[in-house]
Amino acid sequence: MFNEETENSMSQLLNEYDVKKLTRGEILKGTVLDVSDKEASVNINYAFDGLISKEELSADGKDPRDVVSIGDEIDVYVISPNDGEGYVELSLIRALEIKEKEDIKDAFNNQNNIIVKIKEEIKGGLIAYYGNVRVFIPGSLASRQRIELSTLLGKDLEIRITELDLRNNKVVGSRRAIEEEEYNKNKKAIWANLKEGEKTKGVVKKLVKFGAFVDIGGVEGLIHISDLSWERVNKPEDVVKEGDMVEVFIGSVDRDKERLSLILKDVAKEPWTVHSSDLKEGDIVEGKVVRLTSFGAFVELFEGIEGLVHLSEITDDNIVKSSDVLELNQKVKVKVLSINKEDKKIALSIKDATESSKEYLNYIDNDEEDGTSLGDLLKGFKFE
Incomplete structure (x- = not known):
């Protein structure tokens, strides 16, 4: 009876516990x-x-x-x-630690992301921990954007393991890889939805000699200097500055080469449209000299509308270049010789405008000498 009870107790013990030998x-x-x-x-x-x-x-x-x-x-x-x-x-x-290393190994092999805790900033990057496993994040891989590394201290950060050597405790992570992937996904969607002529908002990222690059939410486009304003622009910084929020029109879209042109000037205020009825051939108007060349001078008649005074139309005197008699920003009277609205070109003459003025003055002088005034000549005419 005793032996039977003992045997049952041992059997129960064997069932309840794993009595195999444990190993370190x-x-x-x-x-x-x-x-x-x-x-x-x-x-x-x-x-x-x-x-x-x-x-x-x-x-x-x-x-x-x-x-x-x-x-x-x-x-x-x-x-x-x-x-x-x-x-x-x-x-x-x-x-x-063993489980964490297995997680890291699996994440590295399958290119999955893991969450780490940023603990310390050191020369060249950041020290983070996945549980108890130390992970190094180089400064260049901490973000796609330029950031202060100290702003990440104490934060949880999703990263991707880019280098792994557990035997030598070398684990390298990258946040930038994730951000680049997200950026490229967003970029494809943005390129697919871009439509010429649409208006959108963007941030000026960089100024160059020939224009300004603007980020419109993941895609950068160029505003050429000629598309910054209807007025003549000498330097992009005269119109915009880095960091400015701007409203732009989408110009041309080249999805294959991923090139985008943007327009800052308001297309509804195109000078030739606004002032199309304000100019006629034969008119004498005042303008401002905005550019001097070897073949003549460009005179601005309205903001964004210029005409060319050819060298032969500046004066009857023999001159070699326009700067012999004209200066930049000088106000001059010009006569409209011809208008080509399709090509947006205007031919002007300074000498004809001057001659017309002289003829008018001579006409008045002669009238006065004859005892006849301009008022006398106009008597009997009705003006409506």
Whole structure:
């Protein structure tokens, strides 16, 4: 009877516990039985319970009660099958480290992203941790944009592992790889939806001698200097500055070469449209000299509308170049010789305007000498 009871007890013990021999380095499943400020005891479904010291619960010396709670199911690493006091010596840190390294290896092989905690800024980059695994993020890979690395300290950051050598504890991550991928996805969608003539908003990113580059939400386009304003522009910075928010029209779109032209000047205020009825051949108007060339001078009649005074139409005197008799910004009277609205070209004459003025003055002088005034000549005419 006694032998039968003993045999049943042993059988029950064998069923309840895994009595196989434990070896150092094994990873077991366990349930937390008790926690104090110094350690935690764990049921590992073995003849003896396991014990995790404070040092093996967390790397930063946290109170064990802040790390685990009674009833928690955790993975543990076997440090020693017998600590000499009837317990199995276990480690939570080492179990997590093995699992974390497996996670990192899997993320690297499958190009998946992981979340790390940024802990420190060092020369050349940032130090982050995935659990207890140290990850280095070079400064050039911290973002697609230029940023202050210190702004990332203490933050959780999604990164992609770009280099991995666990044997030598070399783990390199990149945030930029993720941002570049997202940028390229957004860029494709933006290029697909661009329509010529549409109005959109953007930010001036860079000024160059020939214009300004503007980001319209993931795609950069160029505003050529001639499309910054209807007026003549000498330097892009006379109109816009880096960082300015601007409203632009979409000009030409080349999706194959990913080239985009933008227009800042308002197409509805195109000078030739606004002033089309204000100029007629034969009119004498005042303008401003805006450009001097070897073959003549360009005179601005309205903002954005210029005409050419050929060298032969400046004066009857023999001159070699326009600057012999004209200066920039000089106000001059000109006669409209011809208008080509299709090509937006106007031919002007200064000498004809001057001669007309002289003829008018001579006419008045002669009238006065004859005792006949201009008023006398106009008597009898009705004006409506």
